[in-house]
Amino acid sequence: MTKILFKNGNVFYHGKLQKLDVLIENETITEIKENISQADRVIDLEGKLLTPGFVDIHVHLREPGFEYKETIASGTNSAKYGGYTHLVAMANTIPCMDNIETIKDFEKRVKKDAKVHTYTYSAITKGLNGEELVDFNVNSKENIVAGFSDDGKGVQSKDMMEMAMKAAKSNGSIIVAHCEDEAELEPGACINDGNYAKDHGLVGINNASEYNHVIRDLKLAKEIGNRYHICHISTKETVWALRDARKTNSVVSGEACPHHLILTDDNIKDMNSNYKMNPPLRSKEDLNALIEGINDGSVTVISTDHAPHATEEKNKPIDKAPFGIIGNQHAFSLMYTYIVKKGLIPLEKVLTCMSINPAKIIGIEHDLEVGLKANFVVFDLEEEYVITKESIKSKSINTPFIGTKCFGALKYHVLDGKVTEI
Incomplete structure (x- = not known):
């Protein structure tokens, strides 16, 4: 089983933001605690937000x-x-x-x-x-x-x-x-x-x-x-x-x-x-x-x-x-x-x-919890970007927020353990 460790995250866990590591194996979250060390792949979040x-x-x-x-x-x-x-x-x-x-x-x-x-x-x-x-x-x-x-x-x-x-x-x-x-x-x-x-x-x-x-x-x-x-x-x-x-x-x-x-x-x-x-x-x-x-x-x-x-x-x-x-x-x-x-x-x-x-x-079971499917995301709250027509993934661009500056860029998307780096 492949173990992927998200280390040094600012993790939204049990209603609070906490400095924790999150370990996943295949589709599932297997550990959430401080200082997890063993994994096949380590992703250092350097304090970025990890949330369900x-x-x-x-x-x-x-x-x-x-x-x-x-x-x-x-x-x-x-x-x-x-x-x-x-x-x-x-x-x-x-x-x-x-x-x-x-x-x-x-x-x-x-x-x-x-x-x-x-x-x-x-x-x-x-x-x-x-x-x-x-x-x-x-x-x-x-x-x-x-x-x-x-x-x-x-x-x-x-x-x-x-x-x-x-x-x-x-x-x-x-x-x-x-x-x-x-x-x-x-x-x-x-x-x-x-x-x-x-x-x-x-x-x-x-x-x-x-x-x-x-x-x-x-x-x-x-x-x-x-x-x-x-x-x-x-x-x-x-x-x-x-x-x-x-x-x-x-x-x-x-x-x-x-x-x-x-x-x-x-x-x-x-x-x-x-x-x-x-x-x-x-x-x-x-x-x-x-x-x-x-x-x-x-x-x-x-x-x-x-x-x-x-x-x-x-x-x-x-x-x-x-x-x-x-x-x-x-x-x-x-x-x-x-x-x-x-x-x-x-x-x-x-x-x-x-x-x-x-x-x-x-009525769906979804949370950041050991034993549940690994469905979570990571944002860099310090990274600023501008909403542009060219960056929109939808087929349509009907929004009043074109040209708006935002903080909070998505860095990782995890769906049933499958990691996408953005």
């Missing part, structure tokens, strides 16, 4: 149906270069992930092309149309299915969401909810209903369009007792509702995205549609509430909502272009540079929210 690989439970891989935007190969490669070892793809493909045949086909594609461990959500309703539930009993039995989500659209009917929650509970699965009350949306709504929208004659998206469904669903989840997770939280009211709900219901959870933690609608420049995502960049008050929510444990996951679009689509006027930006390749570097280094959230908290917590929510 990140787990992104909110990614759009676009395959099948939109391969001109992204493929399983390109999207998972982008994730790999961002330090991710696991991810979950959303169901809004063509055909939709609402039936067993499409899910099994996706699994075959993943086995052939994925660069990291890749799962999918089944849709909640057929075609994401909100009118008829998928077969929860059948779809939940597939190992590649991590839960159920209609992400991209909110489930408008309270009765339909109630049936979905009961079906998920009976199958030991989770509802991952895109919360968007379409009754609150005006035609052409494209960015936050704030000063930028008013100053530029754009139709705004109000906070109630998100938190109406959050409040509805959290009440249902308490009554039913099912696992429930809120996608891409953007409003202070959602944070408040989730904080209150978690006081009595520990199986409800929610995620924030780096762009909602770093940018507000005041950062939008030149009507650039690369600042357009759904939910939109909100106010400074909303951003501060998200940061507070992560710090106090109300919001427990940081996911990316990686949403690739072709350049010609994103080059349309901001009110016509599609919603969404890419995010998984640079998520950690952006969080470290613009959140951790500014003292807004501790590094340990960010690492927990990007690795251990999301793994627990979707």
Whole structure:
């Protein structure tokens, strides 16, 4: 058996950063302690950060149906270069992930092309149309299915969401909810209903369009007792509702995205549609509430909502272009540079929210622990780089962070013991 020793690391282990060595043999972590000496290969980390690989439970891989935007190969490669070892793809493909045949086909594609461990959500309703539930009993039995989500659209009917929650509970699965009350949306709504929208004659998206469904669903989840997770939280009211709900219901959870933690609608420049995502960049008050929510444990996951679009689509006027930006390749570097280094959230908290917590929510065994598979990454937190179009691994380049300077360069990616030096 080949023994590879990662020596002199600043290792995120049991919730703390510690000066430790990590030994792996083939696929498995065999030792984590100070001063391990015997190995076939020694990699001296010289104090670099070693952390469990990140787990992104909110990614759009676009395959099948939109391969001109992204493929399983390109999207998972982008994730790999961002330090991710696991991810979950959303169901809004063509055909939709609402039936067993499409899910099994996706699994075959993943086995052939994925660069990291890749799962999918089944849709909640057929075609994401909100009118008829998928077969929860059948779809939940597939190992590649991590839960159920209609992400991209909110489930408008309270009765339909109630049936979905009961079906998920009976199958030991989770509802991952895109919360968007379409009754609150005006035609052409494209960015936050704030000063930028008013100053530029754009139709705004109000906070109630998100938190109406959050409040509805959290009440249902308490009554039913099912696992429930809120996608891409953007409003202070959602944070408040989730904080209150978690006081009595520990199986409800929610995620924030780096762009909602770093940018507000005041950062939008030149009507650039690369600042357009759904939910939109909100106010400074909303951003501060998200940061507070992560710090106090109300919001427990940081996911990316990686949403690739072709350049010609994103080059349309901001009110016509599609919603969404890419995010998984640079998520950690952006969080470290613009959140951790500014003292807004501790590094340990960010690492927990990007690795251990999301793994627990979707029910996969993943941690830096003796006896588990070696799925971890190494970053040089002192190395600075600039995000450029040329360095992006995704097929798409739709991000407002082009030209942004970041600290935290990936140096090693370890997937089931296979070491890739970056």
